[in-house]
Amino acid sequence: METQKEFDKVKFLKDQLKYLGFGEGEQLHKDLEKGINSKEQQFEIKTTSDKTLPGNKADFTLKFNKTESGGIFINSYHAKLTNEKNEEISHNFPVNRENSFTAKEAVNLMEGRSVKIEFHNPKSDQQETAFIQFNFEEPKTEKGNYLFQNFYQKYGVDTDKIVEKSNLIFDKPEYKENTIKSLEKGNIVKVKFQENDQIVEGKAILNPENRNLKLYDNDMNRLNTNKPLEGLEQDNKHEKNNVREQSIKR
Known part of the structure; x- marks a missing residue:
């Protein structure tokens, strides 16, 4: 036994x-x-x-x-x-x-990439979806950890909308869902996208701060700029915060 x-x-x-x-x-x-x-x-x-x-x-x-x-x-x-x-x-x-x-x-x-989590928002005392990344500009905590830079729901990071605006090409509908999930985990994802009226193979990284994708060729040379999606309100900026040690739910 x-x-x-x-x-x-x-x-x-x-x-x-x-x-x-x-x-x-x-x-x-x-x-x-x-x-x-x-x-x-x-x-x-x-x-x-x-x-x-x-x-x-x-x-x-x-x-x-x-x-x-x-x-x-x-x-x-x-x-x-x-x-x-x-x-x-x-x-x-x-x-x-x-x-x-x-x-x-x-x-x-x-x-230096971001990961999507369920985050305890100290302002609302509620569990919310957020994207986090390390803030390398701030000193570490006493525990030797980086501060998290958080982008809460109100900051307006909509991965599905970002993917649509980035003109990604998917051979099958399920590829889009898999790509979104992988981007939200902080992965560098192989993608196809429209560039100068041609379909190009490359790689993408989700950039929550600018609400866009960073697009690269297969050698990781940057192809697009940091221009964010149009039509997003400027007052969302205050929803980006630095939080030390908060409860994270996976």
């Missing part, structure tokens, strides 16, 4: 690491089992990710804690991005049932 219980515990943690985007690597699982079987109340696992821009490297330290009742949980992970100039960007990401960024979303944030 105990063997089955232990098996389920290990499987749960392995599935959790897979869900968080850390994969199912043999070494990862060996390190996990070693930590589970150790007498230490806390243990760490180090791993990496290849889901970065060329020239960048992502390292993760996963932090686990054991309870007196025998439970084992991953509490958080420390993410560090090293770019081709050997500059380091790091952030501590908490992990729980309602607040977990995947490894890829962590990479996207550290590389």
